[in-house]
Amino acid sequence: MSTKILYPDSPILTTTCIAYRLSGYHNDTWPQIIARTASLSGALDPPYPYAVFIESDSVANQWYRLGRARVSLDVSDLINPTAGIFRLYGYDKLDNLSITPNVNIYSGATFAAHNTLVSADFDNFGSIPMCDTPISYANWNVGGANTFLLNANGMAAIKTAQAGDGILEVSIRNTNYDIAAISPTWSHTGSNDHTRMRFYGSYSGAGLRPSLTVTTTTIHPPYELTALEALRNVEMSAGGRVYVDEQGNLKYESRYARNPT
Amino acid sequence: MPLPIVYEIMVDWDMTDWADVPDFSEPIDDISADVCEVNWVRGEEREEGNSPAATLELRIKGSLYEKYSVYNQYGDLYGLLLPYRIVRVRAFHNGTPYNEFLGFISKIKVNPDPDAPEVYIYCTDGLDLLARNVVTQDWGTRTIESDGAAVGEVLDAAGWSSTRRSLDTDGETLQYPQTTSYIGV
Numbered sequence: 001m002s003t004k005i006l007y008p009d010s011p012i013l014t015t016t017c018i019a020y021r022l023s024g025y026h027n028d029t030w031p032q033i034i035a036r037t038a039s040l041s042g043a044l045d046p047p048y049p050y051a052v053f054i055e056s057d058s059v060a061n062q063w064y065r066l067g068r069a070r071v072s073l074d075v076s077d078l079i080n081p082t083a084g085i086f087r088l089y090g091y092d093k094l095d096n097l098s099i100t101p102n103v104n105i106y107s108g109a110t111f112a113a114h115n116t117l118v119s120a121d122f123d124n125f126g127s128i129p130m131c132d133t134p135i136s137y138a139n140w141n142v143g144g145a146n147t148f149l150l151n152a153n154g155m156a157a158i159k160t161a162q163a164g165d166g167i168l169e170v171s172i173r174n175t176n177y178d179i180a181a182i183s184p185t186w187s188h189t190g191s192n193d194h195t196r197m198r199f200y201g202s203y204s205g206a207g208l209r210p211s212l213t214v215t216t217t218t219i220h221p222p223y224e225l226t227a228l229e230a231l232r233n234v235e236m237s238a239g240g241r242v243y244v245d246e247q248g249n250l251k252y253e254s255r256y257a258r259n260p261t
Numbered sequence: 262m263p264l265p266i267v268y269e270i271m272v273d274w275d276m277t278d279w280a281d282v283p284d285f286s287e288p289i290d291d292i293s294a295d296v297c298e299v300n301w302v303r304g305e306e307r308e309e310g311n312s313p314a315a316t317l318e319l320r321i322k323g324s325l326y327e328k329y330s331v332y333n334q335y336g337d338l339y340g341l342l343l344p345y346r347i348v349r350v351r352a353f354h355n356g357t358p359y360n361e362f363l364g365f366i367s368k369i370k371v372n373p374d375p376d377a378p379e380v381y382i383y384c385t386d387g388l389d390l391l392a393r394n395v396v397t398q399d400w401g402t403r404t405i406e407s408d409g410a411a412v413g414e415v416l417d418a419a420g421w422s423s424t425r426r427s428l429d430t431d432g433e434t435l436q437y438p439q440t441t442s443y444i445g446v
Contacts, residue, residue, distance in 0.1 A: 222397045222399040223397070224395050225396065225398060226392050226396070227394045227395070227419035228388055228392035228394075229392075230396055230415040231391065231412060234412050237437075238433060239432075240412075240432055241305070243388070244315065244387045244388050246361055246363065247363050248347075248425055249425045250391075253429055254407075254408055254429035254430075254431050254432035256429070
């Protein structure tokens with residue numbers, strides 16, 4: 001058994017990336033904003049991506065911006081992954097809206113590419129939870145690691161990626177409002193009134209960038225040998241003897257049978 | 262005067278599967294009268310410590326080279342002279358049969374020289390057949406079982422008849438790799 005830590009490519013986005021999109025439309029109701037098929041802004045390979053970003057509009061019960069983030073990782077080299085922990089290192093958090101959001105990781109994204117960012121990506125984030133326990137706003141660790149233990153969906157996502165192009169897409173989304181499709185309680189006290197949870201992204205060094213630690217179990221691939229070789233192996237390991245008798249019956253005598261006490 | 266020992270040599274010429282129970286009921290199966298010399302070797306190799314496949318050599322009367330020629334389309338055995346036909350040798354003494362060998366044809370050698378024709382049938386027992394039978398083992402998937410059970414698993418994978426085996430299962434249990442029929446890797 002061994003572990004391997006994977007990081008997304010940065011700052012050179014060869015095959016993977018860290019990114020986020022913000023919807024950015026005024027006067028959306030909550031059902032409208034979570035169902036947007038495009039977004040107006042975003043950043044590829046940013047230093048501090050938004051794990052959660054919710055901004056209210058000045059009109060009651062309307063919303064201006066909703067953020068979703070993504071991290072892609074090359075999992076093609078993993079051999080027999082059996083467990084995984086995804087980590088985001090918290091940069092800051094702010095809850096001007098007093099809505100205490102939580103955050104989780106999701107699979108099932110269908111982005112245009114693994115190392116680019118386009119407007120339509122906003123509608124293609126995953127929604128299958130890769131971890132059973134979202135991290136609450138209170139528990140969002142600023143300056144430290146926020147860990148997501150991969151569940152069966154998460155491990156299946158790794159294997160699905162391995163069976164495909166080898167790139168795992170991890171979507172980072174708010175759970176209790178965005179995924180749940182439940183509107184937060186609206187409030188607005190001024191411009192730029194929002195709630196956010198950010199993590200370290202690009203240029204943050206290997207110790208702070210998002211990572212996936214995967215436990216792998218060393219396996220011995222099946223191999224071919226003759227039946228007689230297999231029998232001889234048993235003979236040698238157990239001290240017995242294999243032979244075919246005069247009637248064509250194959251006999252195996254254990255070492256106890258051969259050397260009775 | 263001691264009673265003579267008479268050898269019976271049978272070949273199941275029309276068998277279809279080496280794992281089948283042989284049927285020596287066809288008239289052509291009894292080749293005892295064709296054989297003029299029988300030699301076999303079996304037993305444990307002292308140096309190796311194991312038992313190699315037993316071998317049987319049948320020298321057929323040279324005058325019968327046409328019967329044993331695979332090219333003689335008018336012979337009784339035409340189309341049946343194939344490897345892995347089951348061969349049985351029994352010795353009869355005072356009417357009692359004693360099993361001496363049961364194995365498979367591995368090679369038929371026919372020298373049709375009219376001045377000195379020769380025919381030999383070379384046979385080996387089931388260990389040789391198992392040496393040509395490929396199985397698949399997964400060393401990452403192991404079962405704690407007795408050595409006899411592990412042998413049985415190999416035999417199952419190789420298609421060896423369950424009625425033609427006798428396995429001690431009182432050995433120590435070890436973690437043996439899973440053996441399955443050849444699946445390709």
